Amino acid sequence: MSLYSEKVMDHFKHPRNVGVIENADGVGEVGNAKCGDIMKIYLKIDGDIISDVKFETFGCGSAIASSSMATELIKGKPLADALSLTNKAVAEALDGLPAYKMHCSVLAEEAIKAAILDYYTKNNIPYDESLFRESSCAHCEDKPE
Amino acid sequence: MFVYADNAATTKVRPVALKAFNETATAYFGNPSSLHSAGQRAKEELTRCREKIAAVLGANGREIYFTSGGSESDNQAILSAAYAGARKGKKKIVSTAIEHHAVLHTLEKLEKEGFEVVLLPVGAEGIVKVEDAARELDENTCLVSVMLANNEIGTLQPVSEIGALCREKKIPFHTDAVQAVGHMPIDVNALHCDYLALSGHKFGAPRGVGALYVRTGAPLFSLIEGGAQERGKRAGTENLPAIAAMTAALEEATRDLPGYMKKVSALRDELIGNLSRIPHCALNGDPEKRLCGNVSFCFEGIEGESLLLLLDEEGICASSGSACTSGSLDPSHVLLAIGRVHDVAHGSLRLTLSEDTTEEEIAYLSEKIPKVVAYLRGMSPVWRDLQEGRRTYIL
Numbered sequence: 001m002s003l004y005s006e007k008v009m010d011h012f013k014h015p016r017n018v019g020v021i022e023n024a025d026g027v028g029e030v031g032n033a034k035c036g037d038i039m040k041i042y043l044k045i046d047g048d049i050i051s052d053v054k055f056e057t058f059g060c061g062s063a064i065a066s067s068s069m070a071t072e073l074i075k076g077k078p079l080a081d082a083l084s085l086t087n088k089a090v091a092e093a094l095d096g097l098p099a100y101k102m103h104c105s106v107l108a109e110e111a112i113k114a115a116i117l118d119y120y121t122k123n124n125i126p127y128d129e130s131l132f133r134e135s136s137c138a139h140c141e142d143k144p145e
Numbered sequence: 146m147f148v149y150a151d152n153a154a155t156t157k158v159r160p161v162a163l164k165a166f167n168e169t170a171t172a173y174f175g176n177p178s179s180l181h182s183a184g185q186r187a188k189e190e191l192t193r194c195r196e197k198i199a200a201v202l203g204a205n206g207r208e209i210y211f212t213s214g215g216s217e218s219d220n221q222a223i224l225s226a227a228y229a230g231a232r233k234g235k236k237k238i239v240s241t242a243i244e245h246h247a248v249l250h251t252l253e254k255l256e257k258e259g260f261e262v263v264l265l266p267v268g269a270e271g272i273v274k275v276e277d278a279a280r281e282l283d284e285n286t287c288l289v290s291v292m293l294a295n296n297e298i299g300t301l302q303p304v305s306e307i308g309a310l311c312r313e314k315k316i317p318f319h320t321d322a323v324q325a326v327g328h329m330p331i332d333v334n335a336l337h338c339d340y341l342a343l344s345g346h347k348f349g350a351p352r353g354v355g356a357l358y359v360r361t362g363a364p365l366f367s368l369i370e371g372g373a374q375e376r377g378k379r380a381g382t383e384n385l386p387a388i389a390a391m392t393a394a395l396e397e398a399t400r401d402l403p404g405y406m407k408k409v410s411a412l413r414d415e416l417i418g419n420l421s422r423i424p425h426c427a428l429n430g431d432p433e434k435r436l437c438g439n440v441s442f443c444f445e446g447i448e449g450e451s452l453l454l455l456l457d458e459e460g461i462c463a464s465s466g467s468a469c470t471s472g473s474l475d476p477s478h479v480l481l482a483i484g485r486v487h488d489v490a491h492g493s494l495r496l497t498l499s500e501d502t503t504e505e506e507i508a509y510l511s512e513k514i515p516k517v518v519a520y521l522r523g524m525s526p527v528w529r530d531l532q533e534g535r536r537t538y539i540l
Binding site: 019020040 | 446447448449450451454455458467476486487488491523524525526527528529
């Protein structure tokens with residue numbers, strides 16, 4: 001299908017880092033099933049480095065591809081790099097997403113941040129709160145029952 | 146293997162339709178409005194097509210108006226009845242929650258213009274109740290519009306019963322029969338309808354051609370102004386080759402409807418049986434009162450677009466009512482209307498068969514779909530939560 005770039009299709013059909021990390025140092029889950037997408041990121045952190053990352057995603061092709069690409073972009077990187085990863089960078093790495101699918105890349109950015117926040121919180125590590133804003137997935141809000 | 150299981154979206158053009166298209170385009174190339182012999186021959190051919198289509202529907206040739214397709218036919222029928230009603234001070238329209246957008250969006254437009262629109266609910270089986278319709282019919286009702294067969298879940302609606310009620314109360318009655326024509330027997334008198342919309346490409350004609358049946362005496366206004374084609378109700382030079390193709394396709398499709406329906410419904414039931422073995426899934430719509438070629442499921446824990454993309458990789462063309470496949474944020478209004486919550490409505494799959502569908506294709510679909518569903522569930526955090534008891538199964 002030409003809806004997606006070749007790179008999106010590659011990451012969708014052959015997702016990298018799918019799975020679960022048992023006893024992960026940080027776990028983040030964003031989205032909701034009502035909206036049709038949930039992303040869950042598991043992090044293994046050694047010192048300041050993300051030594052391993054896995055994801056599970058319920059969602060469309062671009063949600064799965066965005067998760068896969070985002071994990072690739074942060075694997076083996078310092079936490080500071082992962083924290084500065086933007087949804088735009090994820091979308092660009094995938095050679096672009098259709099406009100109405102950009103929220104999938106937002107979810108990927110937010111899932112990573114949620115997992116890092118979980119790590120900081122669990123380990124009582126002080127952090128800059130401004131880095132962790134509320135969800136910007138606007139369409140998930142005020143959804144009628 | 147390549148399996149086309151999206152015949153409710155569109156069908157492959159029948160060879161007999163292509164042949165009719167080609168022959169008409171050359172043998173009857175004149176403009177039916179022209180006085181010369183080439184024009185008059187084309188006009189005669191147009192009349193022959195009209196009468197053949199009418200014969201299939203149990204109608205009179207003068208009651209058939211050719212259009213560009215189902216959407217135009219629905220629009221014209223609804224707007225004509227509504228505006229005629231408004232002139233008499235009647236501004237209430239009764240329809241159903243599961244209509245096609247060609248109907249629903251036209252009704253929304255009328256609502257903005259001051260009409261009162263009542264959309265009847267459907268039960269879990271996806272069928273509107275005659276008594277619910279009866280309750281809404283009153284002296285202010287200018288139109289009732291109920292589809293014959295639903296495009297997503299295939300359910301057949303009690304159109305003849307509702308039509309009879311409307312006839313009794315002298316309320317104009319329209320049925321969107323786009324999914325039904327060519328796939329089940331249709332008789333406008335048995336349906337008691339004043340308007341019936343059909344679309345050629347749903348039964349093997351090319352796209353861009355359809356028809357509107359309008360009972361003699363029912364109001365009809367033109368949507369397109371210009372020449373006096375279609376008895377002044379639809380301007381524009383008639384697309385005669387496509388009309389001839391549609392006529393040939395409809396005649397072929399309805400030549401042996403009982404045989405076609407028996408064959409395809411057996412394949413449908415086999416596929417429904419096989420897919421029902423997937424854990425935590427549900428068939429959408431009544432298992433029996435449905436189009437012979439429609440199979441529609443919801444699978445818990447997965448999302449429909451990713452399912453479609455992976456099935457496409459396996460050569461399977463299908464469809465889904467998930468939000469992501471439509472570009473909107475909400476899943477299909479039909480699935481929500483039958484009570485599927487958002488969470489599972491996102492995981493829907495529609496397979497629509499044709500007379501070309503084979504036993505081998507059913508076996509292939511039955512083998513591949515459970516595998517793809519299991520694969521996607523394997524990477525779904527929702528499925529893991531369900532399996533590990535952190536979330537409750539809905540299906």
